[in-house]
Amino acid sequence: MTSVGRSRNDDILVLGMNPHTQAEAEALQKSNPKARVTTLQDTPRDDQVRALGSDGAMRVHDLRTDAGIQTFVATLGLPLTQGRQVSVAIASAGADARDELAQLAQVWARAEKGGVIPSRLVLSGHSGGMSLWGEEGGFKNGVLSRQSLALLAAAMPKAAARVEDLCIAACYNGGETTLDGWRAIFPNVETMWAYDGSAPGTFSGATVHLARWEKATRGEVDALRPDAARGLRKGENLAVWSRRDGYQTASVSGSTADLRARYVAGHAAFERYFQGDAQVRDTQRGPLREHYNTLQALLGRPEVPASERIRLEQARDQTLRVLFYENVAHHFQETHRAGIQRGFAALGLRAPDFSRVSRGESLVLIQSFEAELARRHPRPVEAQRLLPLLTEGLRDLQRSHIPDNWL
Numbered sequence: 001m002t003s004v005g006r007s008r009n010d011d012i013l014v015l016g017m018n019p020h021t022q023a024e025a026e027a028l029q030k031s032n033p034k035a036r037v038t039t040l041q042d043t044p045r046d047d048q049v050r051a052l053g054s055d056g057a058m059r060v061h062d063l064r065t066d067a068g069i070q071t072f073v074a075t076l077g078l079p080l081t082q083g084r085q086v087s088v089a090i091a092s093a094g095a096d097a098r099d100e101l102a103q104l105a106q107v108w109a110r111a112e113k114g115g116v117i118p119s120r121l122v123l124s125g126h127s128g129g130m131s132l133w134g135e136e137g138g139f140k141n142g143v144l145s146r147q148s149l150a151l152l153a154a155a156m157p158k159a160a161a162r163v164e165d166l167c168i169a170a171c172y173n174g175g176e177t178t179l180d181g182w183r184a185i186f187p188n189v190e191t192m193w194a195y196d197g198s199a200p201g202t203f204s205g206a207t208v209h210l211a212r213w214e215k216a217t218r219g220e221v222d223a224l225r226p227d228a229a230r231g232l233r234k235g236e237n238l239a240v241w242s243r244r245d246g247y248q249t250a251s252v253s254g255s256t257a258d259l260r261a262r263y264v265a266g267h268a269a270f271e272r273y274f275q276g277d278a279q280v281r282d283t284q285r286g287p288l289r290e291h292y293n294t295l296q297a298l299l300g301r302p303e304v305p306a307s308e309r310i311r312l313e314q315a316r317d318q319t320l321r322v323l324f325y326e327n328v329a330h331h332f333q334e335t336h337r338a339g340i341q342r343g344f345a346a347l348g349l350r351a352p353d354f355s356r357v358s359r360g361e362s363l364v365l366i367q368s369f370e371a372e373l374a375r376r377h378p379r380p381v382e383a384q385r386l387l388p389l390l391t392e393g394l395r396d397l398q399r400s401h402i403p404d405n406w407l
Contacts, residue, residue, distance in 0.1 A: 008164060010218055011036040011118035013107060015100055017125030017134035017141050020202035024124055024169065027207035031214040038118060040103040042134065042141050046096045049103060051075040063090060063098040072102055076109040085155035092151055094403070096142030097133075101152060108152070108159030120165040120217060121186075122210065123149075126407070127170035128320055129178050129296065133405035135327075143404045146181060153185045161188045165217040168194040169206055174239030175300015176247045183241065190243050191217055191224045196253075196300060197237035197293060198284070205233040226250045259298045263312075266291035270315075273322050276360025283323055292319045321397035322359075324407040329362065330355045331406035332394050336386075343386025347372050354394060366390045 012035055014025045021041040029037045043049055047063040053075055061072035069090050073083045086105055093101045111117045125132035125144075134141030153160035163186040173179070174196030183189055193213050200206045209229055216228050226248040229235030238250040254262070269287035272278040280288060295316040298304055304312070321328055333340070333355040344351035349372065352365050369390060373383050393401030 008220060009116065009119050010034065011038070012120040012122060012214070013038045013040070013104075013118040014122040014124065015040040015104055016122075017042070017097075017100065017132045017144060018202065019134065019139040019141075021124060023202050024122070024207055024210055027210050028122070028214050031211040032218060035214070035218075036118070038107060040100055040107070042096070043099040043103075046142075047098045049099050049106075051106065061102075063102055064095075066091065069098070069102075073105070076105060076112075078109060078112060082112070082155060086152065089148060089151035089155050093145070093148040094143045096140075097144040097148070098142075100142075100144055101148060104149075105152060105156065108156045111159035111162050112156050117159060117162050119162060120167070120214075121163045122167045122169055122213075124169040124206075126404075127168075127173055128316065128404065128407075129172040129175065129299070131404050132170055133407075135405050135407070140405060146185070150185045160186050164188060164190045165221070166192045167210070167213045167217075168192070169199060169210060171195060171198045172296045174237070174249070175296065176239075177300055177302050177304075179239065179241045179247065180302070190222045192241040193217075193224060193228075194239050195234070195237045196239035196249050197296070198234060199237065200232075200234045208232055209235075224248075253297055256298070256301050256303055259294055259301070262294045263291070263298060266294055270319055270322070273325075273359075274318070276358060276363050279358065280323060280325065288319065288323050292316065292323060295319060317399045318397050320407060321399075321402050325359050325397075328397065328402055328406050329357075329359075329394070332389075332402070336389055339382075339386050339389065342382040343390075344369065344383075346380035346382040347376065362394060366395050 010032060012028050014021060014028065014037060016024060021039055025037050025039040048060050049063060049072060050058055050060050051072055052058050062068035063072060069087050073087045076083065076086065078086065090098050090101050090105065107117055123132060125134055131143050131145040133143040166182060166186060166189050168182065174194035179192050179194060182192060200209055209232060212228055216224055223242040223244040224240040226238060226240050227250055229238045236251045241247045266287065270291050273280060273288050295312055299309065299312050299316060333353055341351045354362055370387065373379055373387060389401060392398045
């Protein structure tokens, strides 16, 4: 039942990080023509949002600066202290993700002032479980973390409390602990729909899945069936949580002990790809993808302790970057081209194009660069500046140097 004081409706808010968000919103609208579907997506210019000021004038606010964030938040009409909290939340988002978060704040501000907002929320994009990002066909968007969404929800608690049905149309958000993390953001959520594995893309099943979700959450509901996507591509990856029935999955996976054994057995395959002795031929299938799935499954288990979880999270992030190393190398070269040229030139070496060589060849080049730099006294500044990008970034594939939206 819907709690007293909340305004339940069938309206839907779709926040999408990929370029085909509108197609997903249209599928939801077609499923229920009576529902009002609001779409939030990447703005034409990175982190720039239009908002109506108190003087009635429409202005563009540049969210890349603190001043721009503050002038934007002033248009929301919130109390000063709350406005500061919203500013902090928007500032916490990475480059080219502040615009989506700011648009969400615009919608949620209505609830903070006593108005009505959609009770159903769809979050769509690429994901590894901790964030959403956009990258497809040359389109590149920022990375919106769950933490930034949590900060905005904490700053706008009335709005967060109005969300009753949550759909995460993204990969690997369906583990039990991951859904617990989302549930903590939305205290009155009745149902959650996510994927304990890969999710279908917009035109390879997502629109049909979303129509199923819309129908299943229409009206006052407090439960979802884990077989709600049966017969659909990747329907076996569906995971749901509901206030009535708790956490359920469409398929049964092994025990935690079995998963730990699979993780240990799969590490040898990971090492072959990590060291460049094997090359990924298919990012969706094969031993490395299976190893990644095992890591995600383990991280979804609430019985895995925090001490083990930290190590597994690092392994998950590293495995995903090996799996999509071709994309990583392309973005690394594109982003750091000038620094690569300067760093290698400082040592009298010819700068390679890391996007055109294999991972094994890249590791040899990095080892040679590191050895040559170690022989120099004093060490050239440009070469020293490049070293951590090569070692911690391209070699070790640390998330701090290789962002999610490079994948």
